[in-house]
Amino acid sequence: MDTLGYLAHGFAVAFTPTNLLWCLLGTTLGTAIGVLPGLGPALTIALLLPITYQVAPEASFILFAGIYYGAMYGGSTTSILLNTPGESATIVTALEGNRMARSGRGGAALATSAIGSFVAGTIGTLGVAFLAPIVVKLALAFGPAEYFSLMVLAFITVSAVLGSSSVRGLTSLFVGFVIGMIGVDLQTGQPRFTFGMGELLDGVDVIIVAVGLFAVGETLYVASRRYAGKDEIVPLRGSLYMTASEWARSWKPWLRGAAIGFPIGALPAGGAEIPTFLSYAIEKKLSKHKEEFGTVGAIEGVAGPEAANNASAAGVLVPMLTLGLPTSATAAIMLSAFQSYGINPGPLLLTTQANLVWGLIASLFIANVILVILNLPLIGLWVRLLKIPAPQLYAGILVFATVGTYGISQSPIDLIILYLLGAAGFLMRRFDFPTAPVIIGMILGPLAETQFRRAMTIANGDWTVFYRHPLSLTLLTLAFIGLVGPHIWAWIERRRTRGPEHVPGDA
């Protein structure tokens, strides 16, 4: 069967009434948590992980995918009306979108962002459907050494290339490795890092780590900074329908945004920040209305980055589904959902779990349609969610954090670990350490270790296996360039602009 045949089959799976309901539930929930500051898709999917014991894999992945896409749509609403990006990927949207809202064009900003998300999300999902089988063919040539090197590359890109500091990003990643190693070593049955505590033999649940870092840590951080600034909701004025000139100014940025976002998302680099910033820079350069950027708000500056954001979110699914390589916190938690079903994402997934994968991809198309309806005609509903006052919102988040954590095994130890991770999350937030690499390190670290040991066993303990295979060597070289390149580049730039003067603190 070719891609179209598989896709038709996927629509047959996704169009069953129950799966449509899951999709509707996921998209609604996703939009809600995207709109609410302090809640994100990674946290929400982590809290909902226990559902994997209750329902079929198709149902829970359709739900999770709906949440994942929905959060992107909802996050832009918050960025535009509140100027507090609900998601790191919507920071750029806030730049122009909030200015547009302030100058009375909030409706047009919301419309271009929702329709742009729809266009780019649909293009991105088509990209997943057609690119995934191609990547699978490539991936079949991968042995354990290549997989390990690919994971090293992903580790470097998610922690060192993105974000403000490679040292801090890698620190987060290594903390994730340590958390991931806690428990019984799967290959030898030896307990590791349990500090003699029986409770730690099963390892630390990803739910606890995600909830600790994203819910408890975030709540503590917001509490510590409560007087730093009050958010002001810009009332929604103006028609939700874009004028002809706004359409004319939007459609090219949508397509360009999708063209930038999808490939960057699909590379094992992930992250929606780079494509959104890139798209913003390009739109600013190409726009005929440069004077609107940074003043009254330029519609191109909303349309492009929003499209890039959604297309890259779709792109992230390619390495996740075909290689089992998550490159965002949300994807890492979805990977642990696969593990909970005993399914290993990888090249064989598309054929062995055709129902699941193609049903999931088809449901993404449906989710996009539902989301554009949910987020345009029903926008008033979501604006009302923004009015939930911070005290009750954060207190409520902590109640749900307790349900999610204590519900795992009714052990107060879990709550203690949760709060310790919350304290760590607070410090990380306060001192600018990214949190996503912790989750990625924790989920992907053990997989990388397995591939590493497998490769070493096959090669009889010969370390050279990682650079004797050309593909593996290429991947490792790329990783090295990713790690060192930006520093050398910055050094050259510095020498050129300021002479060989010493600049401290570039950690």
Next chain:
Amino acid sequence: MSTSDQQASPPRLAIPELLIGVGLLACAGAVAWQTLAIPVSPLYSKVGPKVFPYMTMAGMVILSLLLIVAALRGGWQPDEEKETPTDWKAMGFVVAGLVANLVLIQPLGFTAASVIMFVLVCFGFGSRHPLRDALLGLILALAAYFGFARALGVNIGAGLIENQLNALISALVGIGRG
């Protein structure tokens, strides 16, 4: 991407950042200690369960040294973050709420502990309507319990509904008195 790191003024020791670096070094030490404690069967001596932990430890040592160097050169906090005073009172109430939840969840059950945590956290965030918050917390906790936990099939607390209703009544009594 950000250039805020490079704007550090004259090199000055940054204490919080230094503590983070040293703390990470201590974590690397703990990793080393726990790695040494892993029993290894001679069968797996080649690439056993210790290799990856040692690699992780080495990475952590290098990273913590780099962090310490950065701290000695003035740290990496952006000025905006440094100048914002920490609201210790608000944080204190949130922490008190979390601790109360931890201590009370077994004796009182999930609902009552959640209500107390909810009120404390709301107070920390500046809400001055404890009674209204308690009611909201109660509704939310019950919704979380019946809607979320039941639907997901997670079992909270010692947990049958009588137990929960008891907790609910004791919470109500507690509110009535207080």
